[in-house]
Amino acid sequence: MTHFMQEMTWKEYASCADKIVILPIGATEQHGEHLPLCVDAVLAEGFSLKLAEQIDGIIMPTLRYGYKSKPMSGGGPLFPGTVDLNGETVIKLVYDVLTEIIRDGFTKILIMNAHFENEAFIVEAMDLVTRDTNGIAKILETNWWDPMPSHIIDQVFDEIPFPGWALEHAAVTETSLMLYFKPELVHMDRITDTKNAEYMPYYRYPICKSDIPETGTLASAASSSFERGKLIVDSVLHELVRICEKEFNK
Numbered sequence: 001m002t003h004f005m006q007e008m009t010w011k012e013y014a015s016c017a018d019k020i021v022i023l024p025i026g027a028t029e030q031h032g033e034h035l036p037l038c039v040d041a042v043l044a045e046g047f048s049l050k051l052a053e054q055i056d057g058i059i060m061p062t063l064r065y066g067y068k069s070k071p072m073s074g075g076g077p078l079f080p081g082t083v084d085l086n087g088e089t090v091i092k093l094v095y096d097v098l099t100e101i102i103r104d105g106f107t108k109i110l111i112m113n114a115h116f117e118n119e120a121f122i123v124e125a126m127d128l129v130t131r132d133t134n135g136i137a138k139i140l141e142t143n144w145w146d147p148m149p150s151h152i153i154d155q156v157f158d159e160i161p162f163p164g165w166a167l168e169h170a171a172v173t174e175t176s177l178m179l180y181f182k183p184e185l186v187h188m189d190r191i192t193d194t195k196n197a198e199y200m201p202y203y204r205y206p207i208c209k210s211d212i213p214e215t216g217t218l219a220s221a222a223s224s225s226f227e228r229g230k231l232i233v234d235s236v237l238h239e240l241v242r243i244c245e246k247e248f249n250k
C-alpha cells in the first residue's frame with residue numbers, strides 16, 4: 001500500500017491510526033541559480049518517504065510554504081520566487097493540520113521540517129495543540145541537519161570547510177541532497193564558486209540585498225555530489241529510525 005495519505009481512500013487511512021504519521025514541511029524559496037524553488041519541500045518529502053518505508057509510516061501532504069526567509073540563512077525575501085508566510089500563519093496552519101490528524105485518531109506524529117526558519121513556529125503549534133488536546137498525542141519535530149552525526153559533517157566537508165548551518169543555504173548539503181533525491185532539477189553547470197556571504201551576528205531591518213551574494217547562494221556549492229547526498233541520507237535516516245524507536249516504541 002502507498003505511504004502517501006492523499007493516495008489512500010478514507011477507509012485505508014482510517015485503518016492506519018496506530019501507525020506513525022509524518023508531516024513534511026518545507027518552503028518555497030530561492031536556492032541560488034542552480035537549484036529550484038522547491039528544494040525544502042523536496043527534501044522534507046524525500047526524507048519522509050525514506051523514513052516511512054523503514055517504519056511503515058503514513059506521510060501527510062507536504063506543506064510547501066514556510067516562514068520568512070532570512071538574509072543570513074535563506075537569502076531573504078528580496079529574491080523573486082521566495083513566497084513567505086507570516087509567523088502567525090505558520091502556527092495556525094500547523095495547528096489546524098495537527099488537530100485534524102489527532103481528531104482522526106493518530107497519536108504518533110513526527111514533523112519532518114526542511115526549512116530552518118520554520119522551527120519556532122512549528123514548536124509553538126505543537127505546544128498549543130498539546131494543551132488543547134490534553135496531550136493525547138505524542139508529537140515530535142525534527143529535520144535533516146540536527147540528527148546528522150558530526151563525523152558525517154566532517155566527511156561531507158572533506159574538500160572545503162563547513163561554513164556553519166545558517167550559511168549552508170543552496171550550498172554543499174542541499175545541492176548534494178537534491179542530486180540524490182531529484183537530480184533532474186539540479187543545474188551543476190550554473191554553479192559559480194562565489195565567496196561565502198559575510199556572516200552578520202545580528203538582525204537588521206530593513207533588509208539590504210547587498211548583504212547577500214548576487215546568486216542567492218550563501219556558501220560554495222562546488223563540491224556537491226550524489227555520493228555526499230547519499231552519505232547524508234543514510235546516516236540521518238539511521239538516526240530518524242532510532243528516534244522513532246525510542247519515542248514511539250516502534
Ligand SMILES: [Zn+2]
Binds near residue numbers: 039040115169174
Ligand atoms: Zn533550503
